[in-house]
Amino acid sequence: MWGRNRRTEHQYCGLVSFEVAPSPILQVPGAVAGLPGSPDAAVAWHYGDPLGEQRAAVQRVAVVDRSHRFVIAITGKERLSWLHTISSQAVADLRDGESTENLDLDLNGRVQHHFVLTDLDGTVWIDTEAERGQALLDFLQKMVFWADAKPVAAADHAVLSVLGPRTAELIETLGVASLPETNRALALPGGGFLRRMPWPTADSFDLVVPRDQLVTWWTRLRAAGAEPAGSWTFEALRVAALRPRIGVDTDDRTIPHEVNWIGGPAEFGAVHLNKGCYRGQETVARVHNLGKPPRHLVLLHLDGSNDSRPEPGTPVTAGGRTVGVLGTVVDHYELGPIALALIKRNIPADTALEAGPCAAAIDADSVPSHDEPQAGRLAVEKLRGR
Template identity: 45%
Template structure:
């Protein structure tokens, strides 16, 4: 069930958003196929999005619901996050881990008092719903893949939900959620003022929910995500990623809760050692006209030390990226990414 970069989005490949009919829309590729990469002016769209004046079509994301009186205690018992007692409208991020502690699913989760809503990476919803359904046993829970009926829009937002607002998952990144730990900086984190949410809307009302607001493509949202050092399932994770490597403990892992699958690895690495790889932020040389491909080798002195997980062109910082590198890679070294030089910033400390 491990989800690697090459797997995310395969189930969603046939989807095509109705918003692709908007003027200037250019469809995305790979995991973001089916929605617009941009609408003709990605730099302007990125600025509007950063200012809170645009919305992003994320309707290719999956949506899974869990209902029943045992839903929160049950999800608490099988994922990495503290979920018991979650109040209506409160959001959490939780991981499904393999028995060896590798990240398999990243759940963006919000409860409305009767239903727990989970948004997932495109194409992963069926696998998640299937695994959840297999874990129900005799508990009073029901799992449903409702992607056909519900869609997601992404947008900057205020820090607090207000009465009358639509149901939405509010991204906790980069705050420390509950009893957890950060593997990167806390003070001075580049995303410390970031506010982002995923709004759930009936799929039949997707266009109406956008209304006359400006649309930004995933090129814009991805550039802002990379600048925030925000890991994404299937991009910053592969089949052997543990949460420590990409700093996901800070938002998605509670360190002192009951036993769940993969907990032993979480505890052992946190208490006894450091992860074998670490996430870095890259400032790429912008003298060329093209960006390196995601997945390109990251090298130091002719030797591969990692790979490029995400790449974007930021409206202020120019070409930027995230990469997973070996833990012992010197933090002050200039790296090579497919022939492009890159200065690094520490996201996860060695």
């Protein structure tokens, strides 16, 4: 239960973390828990073959325990229109069963919360990081005012992820006629729902299920052929897909343009550029129309010639000068040691970098382009007669 979480003194990437009750799936033979103090300490980091588990998730089908996610349920007739006004994504017109990502920004446009939401059968379901879940819930409850919307903690629900091209072979076990399209969800027999996600792989699905059915679903999926994979697998594939994790790949200065969170539901983003007012909109609009983000998220390849790995939050340097900060660091089954990092935008992709004990190189394909003409600047130039 989320009510059993306790605040702890250890720090991870600058966040005070919360102790989450260990998942019952940690009792599975071979399960190795995440490192104490890490965001994934309450679930299995791997089951004895972390690189093989990644291959299973890419080439076959694997199930990942992500039951440490904090789940919120919002009911009420105005749940979508109300949420639309206080968050960065356009959700007022979501269809039943549609999913998207969303952000809460502060007045300066800096990211406070990132969450995934699904509207299904009269309820908006939100899941987010355990460390930030209570703060997000507090914010939502404070912002209700007179709206017909009721956000509450859904401690009785948990998240499992199924990854891999052979997920279609689990249709009978899942009890659905077919797999949902990306960003769509289907109700599951016995409660909960199945939604298709655009990441970390092309075949990614979340099951949000009653917590008292967590072990039952795990056992059922395993019996149907899904291989067990730990959060190491999910993290490695997420990093390779350039998908940030709030609190690990972001800091208290991060704005959405820096971490690829721009876009509406159809673009698989978390910030809609053509919606009504919301907190932080001024910064989003200014960067989009007139400026460029000061940093951008890139994929780093780390020197794997020694066993040492830098920690998240380690400064990234070039010639002794700090040019960025390291986020998630993980070993990938094909790419070797890789990491996400927020790097100053003006650092060339071929710059020799260092991150703690490791030499590092920017993956050139991960560097976003900032050369597109901006509407605001084009308008200014037109007024100046240029």
